[in-house]
Amino acid sequence: MKPLRIGKIFGVELYLDLSWFILFALIVNLFLGVFKDMAGISLRVQILFAVSSTFILMCSLLAHEMAHCLVGRRYGFIMKKMTFMIFGGMAHIEEDNFYKIGSRAELKMALAGPFMSLVCCGFFWVLGVLSSAYLLSFFARNALVSMFFLLSYFNLLMACFNFIPAFPMDGGRVLRSLLWHKKGLLPATKITCDIGLFMGRVGLPLIGFFIFRSLFSVIWLGLIGWFILVPACLQEVKYVAEMIEKEENNKKNKN
């Protein structure tokens, strides 16, 4: 089924893939697990907190993706569309001018998303501290304080996870832009895509096993690895090699 168009922000059309609703439901369930043992609030209020927390977390994800888009736009990247799906958000970049702008632009654009997640992390942390200090008599104070600290934690997790130096993740793009500057675009792409392939095939499931210690995270990260990282890396190396060959042929023809 076609993704649902939900609106437009800063000139970027926003779409929801139907698989996104599974992500939403999973995160609501995760938050419910936290709120369900809290004394003094009814099931209805627990559900309200879980859904609100998930919605705010999704807005943080949107802020992360928009930061990439807005910094990219300053360098001439054309991004008209963004789709949110089960694995998160994905901006559709018009690729024609992607590599002509240079490593510095890719570096700034890649850093923008995790930076925004860290800003959100700090913002929710401050809200958590303030609400724990000043909302002494609010009936759902504990739930609200937990909500802010959890949102802060999830944004920190989002920044750290995206900073894994494997293409096509933000950290992989940061690493490629640094290597691009020293070794050239194709060798830099090959190195970061090799790391991306390793992380996609085995690294991410191992992180699920050793760090998050649950079968669910092994499967979840395994799916992200196999369906996002591996195809993106295979495609990227091919695309960059073809683009460089085309440019060299153009130069030869001109000479």
Ligand SMILES: [Zn+2]
């Ligand atoms: Zn990002």
